[in-house]
Amino acid sequence: MYAFDSRIRYSETDSEGDLTLDALLNYFQDCSTFHSEDVGLGIGYMKEIGQVWVLSSWQIVVNRYPKLGEKVKIVTLPYELKVFLGYRNFAMLDEQGEYLAKANSLWSLLDVGTGKPVMVNEAMHKGYEIDEKLDMEYAPRKIAVPEGGELLEPIVVKKHHLDTNHHVNNGQYVNIAMEYLPDDFVIRQMRAEYKKQAFLDDVLHPYVVSTENDYVICLQDEAGKPYVSVEFQGQ
Structure with missing residues (x-):
């Protein structure tokens, strides 16, 4: 598990002083980016090998939106790497360790030149330690788009x-x-x-x-x- 601490900024809140969903998503995205950088698998490494992780799906479940000034912990954990796919959980916790939000995500590893999937390499398997997935209600990845819109x-x-x-x-x-x-x-x-x-x-x-x-x-x-x-x- 990888984590960093933060505090809710004014620029991240809505008119009621609550964290916005898009700011929460950015916290999660930043957390995975920090994780990759800290284990030597960041943007520079990916450019060097000509590959990119592309997001395939998000699921974010919010229990409570933290208020302006609240101190929070953001965590991420890869729980499965197979073939060209990576599965990651995320969470935001308050100072008492209570879950404010949990998330699940699926990523695909692609070759930049061809746009085609490539196998997860040994360095990635070594750098991203696999954790046990979070306890949450996992929704399907596919989204049905109803008619009549x-x-x-x-x-x-x-x-x-x-x-x-x-x-x-x-x-x-x-x-x-x-x-x-x-x-x-x-x-x-x-x-x-x-x-x-x-x-x-x-x-x-x-x-x-x-x-x-x-x-x-x-x-x-x-x-x-x-x-x-x-x-x-x-x-």
Whole structure:
């Protein structure tokens, strides 16, 4: 298990002073990045070998959103590496050690040049010590997109959406999708299924559908093929 301590910043909170979901996701993403850097498998190493970890799915379950100024611990643990896939849990805990949020994620290892999957190498197996997976209710990776939704105004990918891999960062997709939720909607679970990468100047066409207690937002291309599908469940 890898962990770091932090404190909730003003820039990470909403109008009520609570941590936002996209800030929580960024904490988790940063935690895995710190972990990789500290075991010698970070961005520099991945560029050197011409490979990249691409996120395939997220599941984040929130028990409570911490307040401005709260001290928190963020943890991550890889619990399985097989073939070209990596499975990681995440969690955020308060000062009493209570779980504020838990998450599950699936990553695919790809060759940068070909875009095809490659086998997890010996250095990765050695560097990422395998832990026991967290106790949580694991949801399916696949997200069903219901019919009867609404196709809204398209969004052009800008420079601020991109990460070091030069495609839209996984958190940016979620941040975009959150814009279509009602102001009073409290997210208790978020699932995201990533289908393909979007690059600078690509156009995202949001398809939004709501059911009794959740929203599904599919960001798709002009032909209707999804870049990502995001499901938000309320309380």
